[in-house]
Every structure is written in structure tokens, then in C-alpha cells.
Amino acid sequence: MGYVQRVIEECEAKFPHQVYFLQALKEIFESLKPEIDRNPSYEKNAILERLVVPERSIAFRVPWIDDEGRARVNQGYRIEFNSALGPYKGGLRFHPSVNEDVIKFLGFEQILKNSLTTLNMGGGKGGSDFDPKGKSENEIMRFCQSFMSELYRHIGDRTDVPAGDIGVGGREVGYMFGQYKRLSNRFDGVLTGKGLKWGGSLVRKEATGYGSVYFAQAMLEARGESLEGKICCVSGSGNVAIYTIEKLYALGAKPVTASDSRGMIYDAEGIDLALLKEIKENRRESLQAYAQEKKSAIYTPVSEYPQGRNQVWSIPCFAAFPSATQNELNLADAQELLKNGCQCVSEGANMPCTLEATNLFVDSKICYGPAKAANAGGVATSGLEMAQNASMSIWSFEEVDAKLLKIMRGIFAHAQETAKEFGQEQNLVLGANIAGFRKVAMAMIEQGVV
Template sequence: MYVKNVIEKVKSNYPSQKEFHQAVEEVLISLSPVIDKNKKYQENAILERLVIPDREIHFRVTWVDDKGNVQVNRAYRIEFNSAIGPYKGGLRFHPSVHEGIIKFLGFEQVFKNSLTTLAMGGGKGGSDFNPKGKSDGEVMRFCQAFMNELYRHIGAHTDVPAGDIGVGGREIGYLFGQYRKLTNRFDGVLTGKGLSWGGSLVRPEATGYGCVYFAEEMLKERGESLEGKVCTVSGSGNVAIYTVEKLYHLGAKPVTVSDSKGMIYDEGGIDVALLKELKELKRASLEEYIKIKPQAKYTKISDYKEGSNAVWSIPCFAAFPSATENELNAIDAKTLLQNGCKCVSEGANMPSTLEATDLFLKAKICYGPGKAANAGGVAVSGLEMAQNASKHSWDFEVVDKHLHNIMENIFANSSQTAKEFGDPTNLVLGANIAGFRKVADAMIDQGIL
């Protein structure tokens, strides 16, 4: 009853924030066993405190485009919880950004960061600015205007933003440069920086590599592996690209990628070098892929079957949703299961709807929820913070080994917790409770704040 009441109050207080409702419901329902077992959480109103951010910063960003026209965007930084470390979470620049999206992402980030075992709290930010089609000068002027407000609220020991959708190395560079100018400080305040000025090796690869490492651990426990298996991947950003790359390292065959216009199905296996050229260098549409690889099949979004994502119609052993929230629904989940899919490892934030998640859990396949499976990105961000603090840079193998160990530990902790509460295949339950207990206990230790 306690959990249900908190969920209903969130829905009542924020009626239009559907993504936030979904994130809260998914986490809080799975926490019921630990809440029932430990009355201290209710006595200290932990759930009521967890679902309300420490602070929400809303601001206007005003900038001038290449034609001399004044443009105005909405922007946010939501600092959710810092009980175990400074706020940590990405910035998203995309037209779909609104308060509810940022709150859902920040809420998820609290538990994801806790699972890494690194000292990081949870936060998220962004703007409805769309960098696609903008010149470098326009992106620079927007980032500088954005940082003119944000710099007041962040710092190496306060709040450390990173990249997310629409915020890559270019944007981080412009943001950091403006922060340095405004504060006259060279701090480890943003992660995803360039290697020559405080960045970490493996950061671009981290979420994709980590997601595959997590899948490897899930399968290993069941005596399975990815070697020789057909895999489907959605998206074509950093997460998808390096998921594809790591799958090849482990002997698997990834056959799909997608973007906002459609998807590629390459039965012989996705060409990683071509994918990187199109997306990292040219920022081109995947339509260009078939001009070079005519044997591949390109399907436009307008040709997708209504109510489904064409990526998930391709038969596979393992699926890696790596694009965006709610990209995989109940129809897609049923199709995957009917086609024999044995593993789903989420590279994106909350890519599966609640209905799809329920189907995967009932089928008892290997299912790695985003807050566990995609924690590799923020884990290496935490390692970048450690390198900045020590003024040292680690080589690729050292960082990758740390990442691999972190993902192994996240799986072990989630799996062990799921078994503790009597549902050994339910890593949603295990990850949520494991992440929650660390944060909740720290909040109790630190008093009523």
C-alpha cells in the first residue's frame, strides 16, 4: 500500500510526465519486497524523498544563428540525489527534451550510478535544441549560451555533467571551454572531454562495450555465449557502434543498426568501419550504407509495420536496444520471443516499455535492464573523474579492464540480490534493490535533509 500510494502521488503531482511515471513505477514496484522487509525505509520516508529531486533548474538559452536571427530554447539541469557522491549524469540536446524526460533520466541515473560502486549521485540535464543541421558556429554559440547559466550550478565536487543524445565531443568541448572562461578554473567538471585536455580512453566505447560485457555475464551463468550468434542492434550512435564492435570481438554477428530515418539489415554482418565513417565522420543517414553495400537491405521508418520497430523483426539470438526510450514495445517483445531470442541487453535508457519488460521476465530469458546493462558509460565517466583528480591518464587496456570488472560486479550484485529475494532470473528486481539500498542507507545515515 505504501509503494502504491507514493506512485499515485507522483502521477497526481506530475500528470503530464508519462516517462517519469513509467520510471518510478518500474523501480518502486520492484522495491516492494525490500520495503516490506525493512520498515526503516518507510519510517524515514525514503521513497517520498527519492521521487522528488533535490533541485530542478529551469532556464532559457538565447543565442544567434548564422543568419543573425535570435533563437530561444528551454533548458534544464535536474539534480536528483547526491547521497553517495556529486550529481552525475548526461546532457541531452534533442527536440523531444522536456522536464518529464529529464526527470525520468535523472531518477534512473541515481540507481545506475549506485550500481557502479563509484562515488556518484544522480542528475540529468539538457535542452530542446537540435544540433542536427546546425553549423559548428551555431552549435558553439548555443553551447556557450547554455553554459552561461549552467556554470553556476556545477563543479568537480558538486555536479559533473557528461554527454548524451546530441551531445558528443564537439559539444563537450564548447561547453568546457566556456566553463573554463567563466570560472578561470581547469576542473574535471565535464566528462567525455578530449584526450589532450582531460578525457579518458574508452569513454566513447564504454556504454556499448559495457552492455555486451553484461550480456556475456548473463549468458555465462547459463552456460551460453555470444560466439557465432546472430545479434540485432538498434541505433547508430556511440552506444550502437561500439556494441557492434564488441560483439565482433566476442565472435558474434551483429546484423542491424538504425537511425531516425530507417534501419539497415546486413545479413553478412554490419560493416563497422563504414558505420563509423557515416556516423562519426560524415554524420550521414544510413541510407548511404546501401550505396556502398548494395547487398544490405534498407527499410524506411515509413515502411515499418504499424506499432512495431523493424529492427526487432529480424530473428536473432540476442537483441541490444541502443537508441532511445520505449523503442521496444509488447509487439516487438512478442516477435523477438517467437523468433527465439534468448537475451536482451539494454544499451539505451529504458528502451523497453513496461509491457515488454514483463514479457521478457515471464519468459525468463536473459534480460539486462538499462540501469544495469548500460552503466558502462557512466562508469568510465567516473574513471575519468578519478584520472582528473590524480592528474594522470590511464592507457586503454587499464580503463577497459576496470570497465569489464565493473560490469561483472554489477551483474554479480544484481544476480545475488535477485536470488536473495527469491526470483533468481529477475535482474530488474536485483538491480533496483541493489542500487536502492546503497542510496537509501546513505540517506538515513545522513539524517533528515
């Protein structure tokens, strides 16, 4: 049995119920086989065995008081996975689906994603099963303060620098930073995604969506194609989706879909970006409100989706941008996209495609940008925020955006060049995984068995 397969089977035996973590592990490790086979030092130094075990896993209770005066309790997590390249870096997710498995898979993916940015950042992730939806401002503030009352012991600007993720935006980051400052008596760059008046970076909110489009643009340009004039499908309606749509319009494309947990909209005239922002960023309402206000839009609730399918991917398009959550695009969805002529998929969410869908896209040789490469724009700009905090400076929107574009193009070029080494120029899954892994693995070897 080969080294890679042995470690996969050991993890399956140790963590049989961690389905997301095992999915991420298999996708990465199976593409690493050509690299592992040519370099015996990885096995000698037990790199894979060390890589799959977090350096530190923190689980804690988060007690808080609701507006009726009742005590409530949620589960909190922070998994500090790997610090070979720098301080742990990765977002905090507040959503009912959060558990150790979800946080572990996200943190594991973050290791290679952060490596690809070329910035000095390790990999980590955290969050809670708390749901901000339906909560008052005061309830959200009290929860965030309680969450940070434990987390502050484990983080620092040179130790672990969390950011936002699903359910954690500028509001939540603000409440957590205030509590961190109160408890630690320090004002430093311990969180990214901060408000612009107190250490935040321009483009941070837009970065993951912009970066996903920049990566798609780079893939297409390498084949003499572009997004201009093309129909695009986007899932989600949070920051990633909204700013994917914004950048698609800037490049002359026509995004026609968006979705949330309740349903999706298809607007053949093109998504009305101003209306979408108003509904989701200001009013925090369901997308059903979009269809009520825009007569060209068709709203389909989740209850009417075909069984086992995501209705977003049934709309014919040139490029697809899965920007909502993990495993939102399965094999049947991938087959439908390809049947309808889709030529490009750029992942804005974390692991939005199932392993079967990923393999089909790779085999079909369309432009396929895996999440750890295509959605690295968010963490890259978080790294740029850290740099601004360290130098006590503020860069312009144009300066940060230009750096983001350069980073995303660099990630594509590095992944493509690495894939070429193995005679698979179009396989960016292989290229991105190996490129990110090499840097981390060599740092681990050079730093000794720690």
C-alpha cells in the first residue's frame, strides 16, 4: 500500500464520522500522489500524518442571555491547524451547521489556500453553531462578547488572526474586537475584516468575490477566452456572491442568478445589483422580496428544487460561480452544467463541489478553479490588512485591488506551472494542491519534528 493511501485509511479509521474533513483530505491527498511518489523525504518526515492533525483544537461553551432574560448556550470552536508558514489565519463561521467536522475541514483547506497566496500565514478556522438570523442587535452583541471572552486567550496578531465567514460580517467582528480590546488592553491587528475607521482594509468585503472572478478571468485568458458578454450563474447572496456579481458586471459579463437558504432567483435581464444589496445587506430579507420587486425575476423556493439538485445550476450559462456553501454542486448538477455548455467553474465558496463533481469537471477539461485557489482572495486581502495594521498605514481601494489582482493571477500561474510539471497543464486541482503543499511541507521539514 502506498504512503498516501495508508494515511487516508488511517484517517478513515480514526475519524469515521468526519465526512467533510475526509472528503477534503481525499481530494487533496489523491492529487498529491505524483509529488509524494517522487520525494521520499515526505514519508521519512511523516509530513502527511502531521499535516492531518491540528496543532491545537479548542472547544468551549458560549453562554449568553437573550432579550427575554433566558440563559442560552452554544458551542464554540477554534482549530489552529498549522503554523509552519506564519500565524494561524482563517475565518469564524456562525451557523447552525457548524460542528467540529465542518471547522476541521475548513481549517485543513485553509493551510494550502494560505500557502498559495505567498503571504506568511498558517491555517486555522473557528466558529459556533449560533445563528445570527432572527436575533436582535443586543443578542448578537452579547453572544459575540461571550464568544470572545474565551477566544481572546488563544489569539494574537502574531499567534492566530481570525476573520469573518458565513454569519460573521463587520458587525460581528466589531463586537468581538471591542471585547478583545477590553479584556487584553491591546489595540492590535488580532482580527481582520474590521471597520475602516479602526484598522480595516478597503476591498476586504469585496475580496473573495472579486478574487474568484479574477481567477476565472486568468483561466479563460490562458485559452484566449473572456467573460465579456457571457451569461454567468452565481449561487449565494452573501458577500462572496454579491461581489462576484459586481465584478462580473465590471468585466462585461451578465450574472443572472442568486440564491439563499430558502430559494433562488433567475433574472434573465441580469441581476439588479443595487436591489440585491438593498435586500441582503440592508434589509436582510429573503430573495423572495427580490422577485416581488423585480418583475423579470423568477423565484423558485427550495421545496420546488428537483430532488437532490440545486436549481441554480439548471440555468444555461457560460461560467458558474458556486459561492454559497460546501457540497452545493453535485454530480448531477455538474452534468447539467456541462450539457448546457458551461465552459468555466470558479469556486467562491469552500469545497462547494462534491468530489464526483470535481472529478467530472477535471476530466472534461473545462476551466475549473478549485476553492483553495479561486477563493483565496478573501484571506489574501486579510493578509494585506495585517500588513497595513503592522505598518499603521492605510492603502487606497485601487492599491489593494491591484495587489489582489496580482495575487490571484500569481496563484493561477503557479498552479498552472506546477500542473505542467506532471503533464496535466489544465488540471488546476492537482497544480494548486501540489504548489500549496510543497511550501508547507518544506517549512515543516526545515523546522524539525514539532
